Structures are given as C-alpha cells and as structure tokens.
Amino acid sequence: MKQTLLITGGTGFLGKRLGVTLRDQYDVVLTGRNNKQNMHAEQFSGCRVLPMDVANIEAVRDTFTETRPSVVIHAAATKFVDLAERQPMECVDVNVVGSQNVARVAVEKGVETVIGISTDKATPPVRNTYGLSKALMERVFCGMDGKTQTRFACARYGNVAWSTGSVLPMWNKMHQTTGVIRTTGPEMRRFFFTVDEAVQLIVTLLDNIERHHGEVVSRQMRSALIRDILEIWVKRKGGKWERMEGRPGERNDEFLVGDLELPHAYEIEYDGVPHYAIAFNRRSEKPLTEALSSENAVRLTEQQIIELIENPPPEER
Numbered sequence: 522m523k524q525t526l527l528i529t530g531g532t533g534f535l536g537k538r539l540g541v542t543l544r545d546q547y548d549v550v551l552t553g554r555n556n557k558q559n560m561h562a563e564q565f566s567g568c569r570v571l572p573m574d575v576a577n578i579e580a581v582r583d584t585f586t587e588t589r590p591s592v593v594i595h596a597a598a599t600k601f602v603d604l605a606e607r608q609p610m611e612c613v614d615v616n617v618v619g620s621q622n623v624a625r626v627a628v629e630k631g632v633e634t635v636i637g638i639s640t641d642k643a644t645p646p647v648r649n650t651y652g653l654s655k656a657l658m659e660r661v662f663c664g665m666d667g668k669t670q671t672r673f674a675c676a677r678y679g680n681v682a683w684s685t686g687s688v689l690p691m692w693n694k695m696h697q698t699t700g701v702i703r704t705t706g707p708e709m710r711r712f713f714f715t716v717d718e719a720v721q722l723i724v725t726l727l728d729n730i731e732r733h734h735g736e737v738v739s740r741q742m743r744s745a746l747i748r749d750i751l752e753i754w755v756k757r758k759g760g761k762w763e764r765m766e767g768r769p770g771e772r773n774d775e776f777l778v779g780d781l782e783l784p785h786a787y788e789i790e791y792d793g794v795p796h797y798a799i800a801f802n803r804r805s806e807k808p809l810t811e812a813l814s815s816e817n818a819v820r821l822t823e824q825q826i827i828e829l830i831e832n833p834p835p836e837e838r
C-alpha cells in the first residue's frame with residue numbers, strides 16, 4: 522500500500538503540481554481553505570482534497586487523524602510581501618503559528634518527514650515581515666529536528682516563474698488590458714526558476730532526507746534584472762513599461778545563502794546541479810565563502826528570458 526503524503530497549501534500553484542508529480546508514488550492529499558479552489562485543485566491534479574486551515578491546530582489535528590500522513594509538505598502560506606507589511610498579524614498567524622501547528626501535530630502523530638517551503642526573502646539581512654515569518658518557519662522546523670523520530674527540513678526557493686501573484690502573470694494581465702506594464706523595481710534583481718525545477722527540489726530533498734534533515738536546502742538558480750526582462754518583453758510583444766512607486770518591504774537583491782549563514786553552509790551536487798545546504802547550529806567543514814545573491818549570481822541569457830516569458834505553464838496561458 523502507498524504511504525500518504527499530505528500537502529498543506531496543496532491547492533496553490535505549487536502544491537497542486539507537486540501533487541501531480543508525487544501521486545504515482547504516494548497517496549496524495551492536498552489541503553486548502555477556499556472551497557472553490559479546493560474543487561479546482563481536485564480536478565487539476567486528480568488528488569484527494571480536504572479543507573484545512575493551518576492556523577487552527579484542531580483542524581490540523583483532525584485532518585492528520587483522518588489521513589495519517591507519513592510525509593507532509595508544508596506549502597501553505599500567505600506570501601504577498603506588501604500585504605504582510607500591512608497585515609502582519611495575519612502573516613504571523615498563517616506562516617508562523619500555522620507552521621508551529623503543522624510541526625506540533627506532525628510530532629504528535631508520528632509523521633516521518635516534514636518539509637517546509639521557504640523563500641530567498643528569509644535570508645539575512647531579512648527585509649520584510651513575510652521574510653521574517655519564513656525565517657521563523659525555517660528555525661522552528663530545523664529546531665524540531667532531532668528531538669523525535671520526525672525528520673524536518675526546508676527547501677528555500679527563488680521566484681517560481683508564473684506562480685500566483687508573481688510578476689509574470691501580473692505583467693501579462695496589465696499588458697493584455699492596457700498595453701502598459703507598471704513595475705516598482707526595474708533595478709531589482711530576482712532569482713527565477715521554473716515550477717518543474719521547484720518541484721524537483723522537493724523530490725531531491727525527499728530522496729535525500731537522511732542526509733539533509735535539520736537543514737535548509739536550496740539549489741543553483743540564475744537571476745535577472747527586472748529592467749532586462751521588461752525590455753525583452755516589450756521588444757517581443759509591444760507596448761511599454763513604466764515605473765510606479767515602490768511597495769513596503771521590497772529589497773533590490775535576494776539571497777539564497779546570506780553572509781551570516783556562510784559558516785553553516787556547504788555545497789552538494791545532485792543531477793549535475795549545485796545545491797546549497799545550511800545547518801544553522803552546526804559549522805560546515807567546507808563552508809561557502811561568498812554569499813549567494815541575485816547580484817553575484819549568473820544572469821539568465823536573453824534566450825532564457827524569452828523562454829521564461831513565452832512559456833507559461835498551460836493553465837496560466
């Protein structure tokens with residue numbers, strides 16, 4: 522019989538695609554709050570979907586009692602930077618208390634493995650409430666590892682291209698409706714990777730959990746200057762772009778591994794791709810020597826940017 526794998530936030534952009542990838546190997550259960558989105562995720566993925574609010578520990582307990590998962594991928598989050606600045610209470614409830622709830626109930630129910638999905642906004646220097654909340658999730662999960670049989674780890678992401686509310690679908694909508702793309706930060710640089718690469722990072726972590734439990738793991742990603750993406754967009758699709766006022770909490774560059782984390786970080790290769798692991802409370806034998814920022818990362822080429830902007834996943838076209 523297949524083991525059960527439960528994905529919190531399983532009805533989101535990433536969660537339902539994780540469900541599609543993992544459903545052959547596991548009995549996958551997706552969870553989310555919004556019933557309309559839950560129905561849609563069920564149709565999209567063919568996986569079982571249950572309603573569950575991670576901020577409510579009794580709801581988490583009920584769902585874990587009913588489904589008895591062996592593996593939990595914790596993808597549920599409120600992830601909009603400016604919203605979290607304006608509504609920090611909601612952000613803490615979902616991203617911090619919700620993560621604690623998942624961790625506590627996972628331990629209580631003897632879940633074997635829990636993987637949290639984090640962000641390059643959680644690395645020092647942390648600039649916004651969303652990043653802080655995800656940094657706390659990383660600490661909670663890594664700190665819980667080793668205390669019981671439940672293994673915890675986190676995956677740290679850059680921008681998943683075309684994900685909900687991210688720049689590419691927002692620009693696409695603006696471009697289609699007005700021909701003008703408004704942006705807060707042409708001088709910002711961002712890491713980008715595809716949803717397939719984002720899913721693969723979770724699969725790699727699951728396959729190598731014996732090595733990486735208690736750690737935050739990321740992978741090599743290229744970055745792009747927002748202005749470069751916009752110039753290529755306008756050159757190929759017409760229209761124009763213009764600057765708008767910045768939003769609270771934004772920073773020009775993101776980090777996969779920050780300065781303060783270097784002594785605890787090391788590189789390891791999977792499928793020919795450099796990955797980076799951080800163990801907060803252990804010094805690395807071969808530490809990284811330079812922070813991995815979107816400023817010093819290898820840039821996406823023009824051709825790679827074209828592929829990024831012209832190939833939204835089918836559902837987002």
Ligand SMILES: NC(=O)c1ccc[n+]([C@@H]2O[C@H](COP(=O)([O-])OP(=O)(O)OC[C@H]3O[C@@H](n4cnc5c(N)ncnc54)[C@H](OP(=O)(O)O)[C@@H]3O)[C@@H](O)[C@H]2O)c1
Pocket residue numbers: 529530531532533534535536552553554555556558559573574575576595596597598599600615619638639640641678679680681682684685687
């Ligand atoms: N997409 C990116 O570029 C990116 C980058 C770095 C990290 N991440 C992380 O990756 C994860 C997935 O991101 P995504 O792009 O798939 O986001 P998304 O499309 O916005 O999905 C978020 C999911 O979380 C659920 N959720 C929100 N609040 C919840 C709550 N209180 N209880 C239970 N479920 C809740 C949402 O469903 P309901 O609202 O219906 O509950 C939805 O299923 C998040 O943790 C995010 O922080 C994403």
